[in-house]
Amino acid sequence: MSQEKGELSMEPDPLLAQAVPAISAAVALYGADVLHRTEDAAASGAARLGQRLLAWLTSRRPDDTDGLARAVTDLADNTDGEDEHAALRLELRKLLRDDEDLRREFAALLPRHDPASATGDRAVAIGRNEGIVSTGDGAYNVIGRQD
Template sequence: MELELLLAQTVPAISAAVSLYGADVLRRAEDVAASGTAHLGQRLLARLTGSRPQDTDGVARAVTDLAERRGGEDEQAALRVELRKLLRDDEDLRRELALLLPQNAAYSASGDRAVAVRHNEGIISTGDGAHNVIRRQG
């Protein structure tokens, strides 16, 4: 799986787990009552931090910062940077994480006017003052 796509799917799941458990998510056993996304985030973090604990200090710091600042965009970006460093040269770990992710979750969008669509047969317009027309023959 491409690194950027893997990050786009991993960071929101980890962020959901952090918002539910705070920094304790790094030490917490899997909670079967957690929502699907938070549970996925727990599993991803467990796999990441269990792989090479000596290499995951940056990820742990980013998760702690994310928890302390309640999931800000800057903290999510810092987590993405640390994950990218960890995953950049480890194809095996990327493959293992990809197997944990739902196979149908291939799209993600974040930021101002971001759009993520699995299927669309119409117009998606995020521009100011746009005038869109669909002419259907029928």
């Protein structure tokens, strides 16, 4: 599906999928003050990354970040809000959509995650797992649930 310049895609963006949780962690830790704080070495990795991303964006595009600042402020008021997270994602997408250089530089700030790969008979490659991975003949797995 082709996309006109300036048009927002509804496809998931892997760059935003990595950036939004980091920025959200920083907002959860510092609230809207995250927009004006310097990087805090004591913050968790995700929150520190979120601080770095926000500081970089606001310094690179100071005239274009009013919407981002509003989204961060709204998220600070409701850190669990789906709409607030969506607004943050939308504002980031708007900032990055028309400037490939900015997008490339922003992507370089994020940690690289190489995709998992495996070769060979019954090989298993896991990038992220939240369940059972089982190989072998006659494997039997049980998941206990707590209610």
